Amino acid sequence: MKMHWLTECFLATALLIPCWLLPGFFGKNFKVSPETFLFWYCLGTASFIFATGMSSTDSVLVPSWKTVLAILLAGLCVGGLANTLLFRAVAHAPNPGFALGISQLTSLGVFFLSASLCKMLPDYFEKGDVSVRSLIGLCLSLIGVVLVIIR
Numbered sequence: 001m002k003m004h005w006l007t008e009c010f011l012a013t014a015l016l017i018p019c020w021l022l023p024g025f026f027g028k029n030f031k032v033s034p035e036t037f038l039f040w041y042c043l044g045t046a047s048f049i050f051a052t053g054m055s056s057t058d059s060v061l062v063p064s065w066k067t068v069l070a071i072l073l074a075g076l077c078v079g080g081l082a083n084t085l086l087f088r089a090v091a092h093a094p095n096p097g098f099a100l101g102i103s104q105l106t107s108l109g110v111f112f113l114s115a116s117l118c119k120m121l122p123d124y125f126e127k128g129d130v131s132v133r134s135l136i137g138l139c140l141s142l143i144g145v146v147l148v149i150i151r
Contacts, residue, residue, distance in 0.1 A: 020100055023091040034087040042083075101145040111138055 003011075022041070026032040050061065062068065089099035114128035 020090055020096050023087050024096060027091050034091040035084055037091075038083055038087045098149050101149050104145055105142060108138060108142060111135065 019041075023032075023034050023037045026037050027034065053061075086099065086103055089103070090096045093099040111130070111134075114125065115130040116128070117125040118128035
């Protein structure tokens with residue numbers, strides 16, 4: 001079933017809310033470290049994608065081995081560290097929402113970088129829609145997050 005990206009985003013947001021409460025829950029009640037939780041959580045996520053065939057219809061689950069190695073390398077170099085640090089922060093923050101709010105500041109970096117990369121390397125990167133209105137909206141939402149977090 002093909003959904004609009006905005007619908008997918010709102011559904012994912014609703015489903016992720018309980019997910020971000022789980023590292024602290026498992027840490028407190030079962031003495032599971034954030035890293036251990038992340039490992040099994042990612043394995044469960046990968047299993048879901050494999051079992052349900054949720055990968056997009058225009059893509060294969062196992063692309064060429066060169067592509068798989070490049071994705072694994074990105075996961076090892078960037079994703080592994082970023083997710084480990086984020087899951088630790090979520091588990092140890094006074095409120096998990098604080099860590100998530102701060103981590104969402106990445107959206108501003110992605111906003112500008114996607115616009116730059118699609119212009120500099122159009123053969124490799126898809127469109128990066130940039131408008132003053134969307135930038136103002138993004139900045140306002142981030143300012144709101146920062147105001148909630150600052151004590």
